[in-house]
Amino acid sequence: MKVTFLMPxxxxxxxxxRATLNLAAALAERQDVEIISVKRTRDTPFFPVDGRVRLRYLVDARPGRHLLPRGQVRTEVALWRALRALRADVLVTARPGLSVQSARYAPREVVRIAREWTRPAIPGPVRRYYPRLDAVVTNTENGREEWSRLLDDxxxxxxxxxxxxxxxxxxxxMDNRIISAGGRWVAPKAFDRLIRAFAVVADKRPDWRLRLYGSGSEEKRLRALVAELSLHNHVYFMGTTPDLPGEFAKASIVAVPSRDExxxxxxxxxxxxxxxxxxxDGPRGLSDFVRPGRDSVLVQQGEGETEAYAGALLALVDDERRRRTLASGALETAAAHAGPAVAARWQELMYGLRSRV
Known part of the structure; x- marks a missing residue:
């Protein structure tokens, strides 16, 4: 079976x-897999692409190579041509805009699946065109319920x-006195409240360090906050890395301060x-991915949240036995995300949908 992933x-x-590349690699164990990137934005992908997965792009959008102001028209034409000429058994699209185009232009004999993580900003085209697709796949149960309501079943x-x-x-x-955090340094990720909470930890346990991985528009403001709180010897801006798991493995706690996840x-x-x-914790927070008390600690948002978060961090810093117990639970939770297990569920869905075509 040939599986094509279409990504912006x-x-x-x-x-x-990262999630799509991981899935493509897992499926490539048994399937013929390719990825179509609508745009090529840099010389090489930031994350590694499995050697068994073919990667091609439609428009070269690297700096200095994309011709404007006709660039958007050029991109839309290239996407339309690629969809009309697609030869695949299954097409998985990774954004609502691409899924709408898949519903409109991909050959009907191709099983078309929309892979969704967030609710669309403009739901009108989704309600109009998604019924032409074969399925929607979300990464959480809350996401499934939200999309089911949007599409009225x-x-x-x-x-x-x-x-x-x-x-x-x-x-x-679990023996390094390091707390790590990773992601885009943008306002919704709320790295500022992590830094403020860590100031309490650093004051009481000055031998612990906070490592921040990523980049983004908030970097200047975050660095200024670190200077304001005199944390320059405790908080380190580590930059971006394609191997975030390798860096997390050096830590004993991973902090996720975002407002929505x-x-x-x-x-x-x-x-x-x-x-x-x-x-x-929150309606679109970490509870979709973790088992509080077994692999994680969640703090309620709202009044006093920074102090509560600092308290949660400090409690784990001071309790190595609990950290190790949660670490064991973390590995159990992660087993459901192993590539072969996830690929098997996708293959079951794909073959089931193919049998109806």
Missing amino acids: SAYGMRGDV DLSVHTIPDALPAGPWPRSR VLGMTVVEALGCGVPVVGF
Whole structure:
């Protein structure tokens, strides 16, 4: 069976890119897999692409190579041509905009699946065109319920978790006095409240360090906050890395301070390294990915949240036995995200849908 993934760009540093590349690699064990990246935004993909997976792009959008102002028209034409000429058994699209185009232009004999992580900003085209698709797949049960309501049960919606990269996964020894956090440094990720909470930890346990991995528009403000709180010897900006699990394996706690966490790849990668997670609870938060009290600690958002978060971090810092117990639970949770297990669920769905064509 030939499986094609269609993505806006396979070259970026995003959780959905990482999840799609992991899934493609897992499926490539038994299937013929290719990835079509609508745009090529850099010379090489930020995350490694499995050698068994073919990667091609439609438009070269690297700096200095994309011709404007006709660039958007050029992209739309290239996408339309690629969909009309597609020769595959299954097409999996990784954003609502691409899924709408798949519903409109991909050959009807191709099984078309929309892989969704977030609710669309403009639901009108989704309600109009998604019934032409064969299925929607979300990464959480809450996501499945949300999409089922949006589509009024006009299309089957399934839940399959995101896959971890192929094992063996790096394993934390849980003996480093390091708290790590990773992701895009943007306002919704709320790294500022993590830094403020860690100031309490650093004051009481000055031998612990906070490592921040990533990049983004908030970097200047976050660095200024570190200077303001005199944390320059305690908080380190580590930059970006394609091997975040390898870095998490050096930590004893992974902090996830975001206000919403709909992708969850950072969380899953931390669990896969056997590192307990400390985050915030909420309707679209970490509870979709973790088992509080067994692999993680969740704090309620709202009044006094920073102090509560600092308290949760400090409690784990001071209790090595509990950290190790949560670490064991983290590995159990992560097992459901192992590539072969996730690929098997996708294959069952794909073959079932193919039998109806």
